[in-house]
Amino acid sequence: MIHVGWVFSLVRSGSSAASYAAAAPWGLPIADELFGPWDRTGEPYNMPRRQAELVRAFRAVGHVLTAEIVGLANEIIRELAVRDESGKGWVVCKCPHLMFTPKDFNTWFGQAQGQGFAHHAAFLIRNPLRRVNSCYSRGWEHMLNDPYELGVYRTFLNRWKEADVRLRYEDMRTDPARFFRTLYEGWTLPCTESDIEKASAYLGERYHDSSAESHRVRGELKPRSEGMWAAPPEVLDAYLADAQMLDFMDEQGWPTNRSAYEGWMPTRLWRAFRAPDRRVTP
Numbered sequence: 001m002i003h004v005g006w007v008f009s010l011v012r013s014g015s016s017a018a019s020y021a022a023a024a025p026w027g028l029p030i031a032d033e034l035f036g037p038w039d040r041t042g043e044p045y046n047m048p049r050r051q052a053e054l055v056r057a058f059r060a061v062g063h064v065l066t067a068e069i070v071g072l073a074n075e076i077i078r079e080l081a082v083r084d085e086s087g088k089g090w091v092v093c094k095c096p097h098l099m100f101t102p103k104d105f106n107t108w109f110g111q112a113q114g115q116g117f118a119h120h121a122a123f124l125i126r127n128p129l130r131r132v133n134s135c136y137s138r139g140w141e142h143m144l145n146d147p148y149e150l151g152v153y154r155t156f157l158n159r160w161k162e163a164d165v166r167l168r169y170e171d172m173r174t175d176p177a178r179f180f181r182t183l184y185e186g187w188t189l190p191c192t193e194s195d196i197e198k199a200s201a202y203l204g205e206r207y208h209d210s211s212a213e214s215h216r217v218r219g220e221l222k223p224r225s226e227g228m229w230a231a232p233p234e235v236l237d238a239y240l241a242d243a244q245m246l247d248f249m250d251e252q253g254w255p256t257n258r259s260a261y262e263g264w265m266p267t268r269l270w271r272a273f274r275a276p277d278r279r280v281t282p
Contacts, residue, residue: 012134016208024202026086126169137230176200
């Protein structure tokens with residue numbers, strides 16, 4: 001039986017750190033954004049050659065799951081599973097986009113045990129303002145569907161609330177042992193306390209800037225997105241005026257006041273004076 005542990009999230013929500021750290025105790029193979037949009041058959045991913053074919057085919061059918069797409073994906077996963085030197089037959093699959101609905105996932109992958117596969121899904125969420133700010137702080141605004149991306153976050157939030165395995169980026173940072181214990185139990189991946197310690201240690205030693213691109217951490221980890229506010233003020237306006245976002249953030253214990261993100265007034269005025277015009281245009 002081949003087991004696949006999926007991590008579903010939105011961009012800049014920690015899915016790379018979660019996936020690579022979760023795989024670290026056993027050196028499990030990783031299908032890093034299996035469905036694209038990038039060809040990841042070269043270094044440092046070294047995915048099977050057919051992954052590039054899957055990316056093209058998935059795009060050609062309008063990013064929907066079909067028998068051909070799923071069959072091709074399973075072939076790639078099967079080849080990756082052979083690389084699992086631990087003998088567990090596990091593959092970690094990172095999927096940091098909406099891609100397909102949970103219903104479609106369950107229809108096409110959830111019923112795959114008769115084909116020799118068992119798929120296990122976990123959903124990872126992050127404070128919506130920190131997530132959007134992370135994109136702006138890296139100059140990755142082009143990865144957002146619009147300056148606010150409220151609709152995208154709402155869609156994922158609804159999926160997260162309905163998921164059997166729900167994870168938060170913030171817990172991965174503050175209590176990695178509990179985070180990985182929850183993830184492994186949700187995946188039904190047998191582990192020991194030593195395995196959890198190894199996953200936590202990996203997380204403390206490496207920072208994933210983007211997918212497999214990472215660097216060693218020296219001292220305390222301070223993500224750029226949490227040390228500066230880079231998004232336009234209109235982003236704060238949009239989220240902090242949205243009742244659903246405010247309720248969810250308050251429920252999760254995330255700040256709902258501007259100063260927690262943008263800084264106090266003197267800091268904001270100095271930043272506005274020094275920074276170029278960053279107004280959002282249609």
